[in-house]
Amino acid sequence: MVMPAQDVSAPLPWPDSVLDERLHTLAERRYHHRHPFNLRMHEGALTRAELRLWVLNRFHYQRNIPIKDALILAKLPSRELRRVWIRRIHDHDGAPDGDGSDGGIERWLRLGEAVGLDRDALLSGEGVLPGVRLAVDGYVGFCRTSSALEAVASSLTELYAPELMATRIAAWERHYPWVDPEGLRYFQVRVGQGRRDSEEALALVHAWARTREDQERVLAAFTFKCEVLWALLDAVEKACELSGAAPDD
Ligand SMILES: O=C(O)c1cc(C(=O)O)c2c(n1)C(=O)C(=O)c1cc(C(=O)O)[nH]c1-2
Numbered sequence: 001m002v003m004p005a006q007d008v009s010a011p012l013p014w015p016d017s018v019l020d021e022r023l024h025t026l027a028e029r030r031y032h033h034r035h036p037f038n039l040r041m042h043e044g045a046l047t048r049a050e051l052r053l054w055v056l057n058r059f060h061y062q063r064n065i066p067i068k069d070a071l072i073l074a075k076l077p078s079r080e081l082r083r084v085w086i087r088r089i090h091d092h093d094g095a096p097d098g099d100g101s102d103g104g105i106e107r108w109l110r111l112g113e114a115v116g117l118d119r120d121a122l123l124s125g126e127g128v129l130p131g132v133r134l135a136v137d138g139y140v141g142f143c144r145t146s147s148a149l150e151a152v153a154s155s156l157t158e159l160y161a162p163e164l165m166a167t168r169i170a171a172w173e174r175h176y177p178w179v180d181p182e183g184l185r186y187f188q189v190r191v192g193q194g195r196r197d198s199e200e201a202l203a204l205v206h207a208w209a210r211t212r213e214d215q216e217r218v219l220a221a222f223t224f225k226c227e228v229l230w231a232l233l234d235a236v237e238k239a240c241e242l243s244g245a246a247p248d249d
Helices: 016-030 036-042 048-073 079-093 104-114 119-124 130-145 148-159 161-175 181-208 212-243
Strands: none
Touching: 016 148, 016 181, 016 212, 036 048, 036 161, 036 212, 048 079, 048 104, 048 119, 048 130, 048 148, 048 212, 079 104, 079 181, 104 119, 104 181, 130 148, 130 212, 148 161, 148 181, 148 212, 161 181
């Protein structure tokens, strides 16, 4: 019997713990918790107009999350996996037998109202910055064209979102008391959902990334996603600089 030739020079896969460590090192440097806009948000330095601009632009990201999750769903090979993943769409759009009022998109619309933005204004998409559109389109396109492993790996930034959201909730309560606290509900609910979703995604990545090449692809997908989040905030920060809003506006 002819044995397939083995590439003895191919590097061995890392243990899961080493892959996790590499993700962590990347996040430390490149996740958007370090972005200057988030730092300004946390220290209470944003004007009302700046906070509103962020809420309006992040809504564009939020409303595209279930769309990219539907693209990932279509790549999953088993009903067991699809049954688990479909819950992410319901988390944002609302339960299938409801009217959407229990979903994350509705909670984000309420966050908009809490900062003084009309829900029709958010739904119209008017005011979404070109850079935000490109960043979000980039994320959705990545999930459309990449492998299931890479698309799932790109969601792993959520490993770091719950801690950032806890910081955000505390900062908003302290520095932006004019925001109706009901608006913070989106983040309060998302902390638990984000923990669960990212742990599920990490378990899939561990199971699927069998070679060093797969693992390198995971790191590249994660880096790309950090860049999506970073580019979104770059666009918002630049618009703040250009508008030069007065501190008490
Ligand atoms: O506010 C944040 O900092 C933040 C970050 C992220 C993230 O790291 O991708 C998500 C969210 N929020 C979020 O609310 C959310 O629903 C979400 C879904 C995903 C994803 O990639 O599937 N990321 C995130």
